């Protein structure tokens with residue numbers, strides 16, 4: 001049944017093609033495929049196809065001294081699988097001997113392999129070629145770079161790569177930057193991006209305390225998925241320029257520990273360093289580093305991030321948003337585990353549905369005193385009764401004086417001082433004046449923008465009453481005669497000015 005339908009479908013497709021060919025392109029010269037010029041046409045088509053592919057790919061042998069096995073040795077035609085098995089290039093899966101050249105040779109073959117057209121202009125589509133690490137553990141002595149830029153749709157996956165003891169201290173195990181020795185003799189038009197749709201998947205990268213794990217430079221739509229990156233001294237992952245690097249389901253830690261490490265004070269380095277826009281980090285654990293995630297580019301989103309990298313009490317930071325004046329960052333559904341979020345002069349920042357444990361809090365740090373479009377709602381905070389505020393205003397560089405559209409509300413806290421921009425309180429009294437003080441809950445000093453109140457009195461008289469003063473976060477309500485009354489007051493600092 002299925003097969004029959006398939007045949008029908010095929011048939012229809014052929015019919016459609018013919019119909020379009022005959023009636024659709026009236027103004028174009030007829031693409032006549034008669035007996036006479038069939039072979040000429042096919043030859044032209046073939047040479048056009050060839051022009052799209054790299055010339056040095058099929059014929060070249062790997063630059064290592066080992067010959068690749070048939071499984072990775074490309075045969076003629078386009079039917080051979082493009083899975084490049086690194087052991088076929090002589091890589092040593094025990095990690096004992098240097099596999100740098102073998103891995104680079106496999107990468108070079110994959111990169112220079114057949115391609116079909118382009119993704120972004122100037123990015124050759126490698127069709128999904130795979131560099132398969134075959135579950136091995138490989139030692140390398142310098143960064144793995146692609147030999148040319150301007151390629152996409154390529155995957156490196158399935159094994160462990162470890163830096164050698166003489167690996168360059170500023171290197172990255174996988175470095176998606178333009179190779180310094182790249183010759184620009186390519187036929188393809190140059191792209192403004194280095195790479196597009198490169199997938200790094202199921203990899204354990206061990207930087208051996210020499211440099212970093214992955215750097216993604218000026219690339220588009222990069223996947224880093226199910227990677228475990230450790231022993232870095234610089235960055236676990238560096239993302240610079242480009243956009244849409246998606247880091248997910250990954251674990252990063254300078255030291256392999258499960259918390260409570262006796263050397264936690266010495267943790268250094270940064271788990272993920274994002275110096276570009278429009279990236280996403282989702283479902284990622286950072287278990288050891290001085291800074292979990294450093295962000296200096298806009299419009300990035302963080303979801304399901306668990307930071308227990310280095311306790312803020314020891315000088316660590318979970319997520320550092322160092323882009324004052326234009327932040328445009330969302331942090332949701334994350335777990336800040338003894339590590340705080342620091343944001344410098346945030347403008348457009350949203351933090352919600354997250355859990356802060358161990359006196360971890362959110363520090364809004366004044367640089368030029370700007371705080372605009374910040375929403376911090378629906379988070380849970382848990383601390384140890386040390387009087388730590390859930391949101392702390394760091395005024396060491398001066399106070400915030402441009403505050404607008406800041407909403408901190410509906411958070412809950414145990415063992416920490418709750419702070420908010422909206423608050424409600426009731427006060428019972430007997431007399432002519434009710435002084436309701438919101439200083440211990442309101443985030444900003446002296447910034448109440450809206451007050452609503454009601455006065456409830458069961459006595460025999462109906463007093464006149466009015467708000468008399470709303471300064472320094474105190475609301476004063478007075479009556480014209482002494483009465484026993486309850487006042488209910490709601491204040492709001494978050495309205496736009």
Ligand SMILES: *[C@@H]1O[C@H](CO)[C@@H](O)[C@H](O)[C@H]1NC(C)=O
Nearest residue numbers: 255261262263264265266267
């Ligand atoms: C941690 O740092 C301290 C002070 O810098 C040093 O004395 C100690 O040896 C370090 N510990 C480790 C394990 O490196």
Ligand SMILES: *[C@@H]1O[C@H](CO)[C@@H](O)[C@H](O)[C@H]1NC(C)=O
Nearest residue numbers: 429430431459482483484485
């Ligand atoms: C309010 O104060 C007045 C005068 O002190 C007193 O007579 C009255 O009982 C008080 N009412 C209540 C409800 O406390």
Ligand SMILES: *[C@@H]1O[C@H](CO)[C@@H](O)[C@H](O)[C@H]1NC(C)=O
Nearest residue numbers: 468469470471472473474476
């Ligand atoms: C309002 O209260 C503040 C002290 O909280 C005081 O300095 C100010 O003079 C009061 N304003 C009026 C109009 O009473």
